[in-house]
Structure formats: C-alpha cells, structure tokens
Amino acid sequence: MLHARLTVDLPSAPLPRSGKILRLLRSLVAKPASEAGDEQLVGDALEPLLALLEALGAAGFDDVIAVSAGGRSIYTDTQERRGDLGPALERLVASGRMGPGFGTATVVLCQITPTLHTVAEVTLVERTTAGQPELVVALVARARGLRIGRDEGPASYQARVEAELAAGALDRLRDQLRDQLNDAVERVRQPTLPGRGLAAEPEGPTVRVVAPGPAQVGRFRHLGFHRQRRAAVYQPAPTDRRAPAYDHAHVHYYFDPYHDLLCWVVVGALLDGRCTTPGVEVIDPGGTLLFTSDAVPGSPRLPVPRDAVTLGDDQVEVAATIPSVGIDQAEAGSPHTPGFGGEGNDG
DSSP: OOEEEEEEEEEEOOOOOOOOOHHHHHHHHSSSOOOOTTEEOOOOOOHHHHHHHHHHHHHHOEEEEEEETTTEEEEEEEEESSSSSHHHHHHHHHTTTSSOOOOHHHOOEEEEESSSSEEEEEEEESEEEEOOOEEEEEEEEEEGSOOOOOOOHHHHHHHHHHHHHHTHHHHHHHHHHHHHHHHHHHHHHOOOOSSOOOOOOEEEEEEEEEEOOHHHHGGGGGGHHHHHHHHOOOOOSOOOOGGGGGSSSHHHHHTTHHHHHHHHHHHHHHTTOOOOOTEEEOOOOOOOOETTTTSSSSSOOSSOGGGGGESSSEEEEEEETTTTOBBBGGGGOOOTTTTTTOOOOOO
C-alpha cells in the first residue's frame, strides 16, 4: 500500500559493442538486448552491497528473508528468525558469488514496527543501461493497524477502517515510512561505513491502492471471519507469478488473504469522500492508474462494480456475475479452506 525507493548510482564504465558477426548470430536466436549505452559495474561489487546492507541493518532492517546472486539462492530464512543480518552477510561473503559475472544479486529484508510491516528488496545489477542506477532498494509497507481483527466481521471491519481513514491514518502512515526512508538514507550516506558512504537518493513514499479485479473479488467468497480468520502466509522461497500490481516483495513473501478486502474498503472510502489523504493512487491489477485522490471521478470505471460486493456481519456476499475462483496459490493446502487447490495465480 505504501511504496518508496532508494537508488544508488555506483561507478561504471561503458561496455564495448560486440562485433557484427556476433550481433547477427544473436539476432537469429533471440531479440538482442540493446548494447548502445550499456554500462558495466566497475570495482568490487561486494563492498558497496555490504555497506548498504549494514546501513539498512542499522536503520532497523536487520531481518533477512532471502539472499540470491546469479540466479542461485545463497540464504533463505525458513524459520522467520529475527536479527539474522549478520549470518546472512557471512553466507554472502563465503559464497564467492559476487565476483565478475554475477549478473544480479538480490537481498530481501524486513522491518516490523508497531504500525508498519515493511519489506525492502535490494537489487544490485552488474550491467545497466546508461543513466540507470546499479543499486536499488524497493520498499513496500503495509499498515499493521488496518488488518482485520479476530472480533471483526466484514461490516464492522469496514466501519473501523473508514473511521481511521477519515482521521488521517494514511497521512500518518506515509509520514512514518518517510521517516524510515530518511533514516536509511542518512545512514547509507555516512562516510563511516566500511570503505565510504554511498550517494543514495530517496523516492516517495507513495500511497498506492489496487482496486481488486474479478479474480481478487471472487476470492472474497473464501474469506473466513472471527474464529475462521486466516493468517498471512510467509513464503521465504516464492515461485508464484503475479499480476503487475501485485508483483512486489510484500505479496511474494507475505501473502495476506485480506489485503484485497482492505483495498476494496479504501477505494470505496476515497470515492465516497471518507478519506481525504492527498496523492493516493488507485490502480487496477494490471498496474494502470485509474484515478488519484486529488481528482476523484464521479463515475469511476472500476475493474468490478461496487454493487457486486456486500459486506455483511459475518461474510462477504459477492454477486453471481463474478466468476468463482479457487484460493490464491500461496494458500494452497490451507487447513482453513479444504477442497481448494489454489488455482488462481494473479492475486
């Protein structure tokens, strides 16, 4: 729901263009990547990556979910251990996979505060297009206080969320993520880090809400409430594919079956004027911008009409016009939903 980025431009040098014969051979088997303006990372790739990760750890991102380099897994936290940055970095150094030819390295980190659950995906690429950063940290945060409680049914949950939105919950959460981001930037830039400080630039944060589509709304039928409420699914090694709006680390590593319901409530509150937070972006599952809170349309074109969903005291009623779908594949085998095999793959 809250998105931000931190970019670091590392030293790089132009890559030489390959010869005509080699380019011709490549064109016969695949669409060749553009070589004009491509750059190659210069120097030790491990040093700036370690410096960044240690700075993020000092800023509170010391919980590592996964580390990979060159398409191979180096570290995977299957136990949700807290404060495991040290052992993960030791594993990264010992792997020896950050030498020339590593291609892409990815580290997924997590920070949990009383109000926010933030996932940070660090990506370091050896070869980039000129002008593009070599090191990027993509942060996605979700509000812990806006998750559904065990004592709430759909209607009471909607009433509570709308009251919190009207009281400025999204403004406060955006400010909190901005504070996290600024803290990380300040630590990354410190020259006391091993080697040197890094020239980091922050972007955002932005509040971005997905208006659920037919597949997501169809899964509302499977949601349980009160004692049947389901927990988020932790996936330290996800393999599922996602629609563009859901293709980020928070969904991949922590799938929350109720988050689309929260988004449905937030979109409705924006349209009804119950949430006045500026700059909120509403997108469809394909990632297309539908509208912003600064220009709320009178008759929005939503992926699913609002009258197709009714939030009752104990269940969500979905119109028969919305196709039936199985639970999301992240929940395949869930004891709360016997009989479903997780056929869907775009939620």
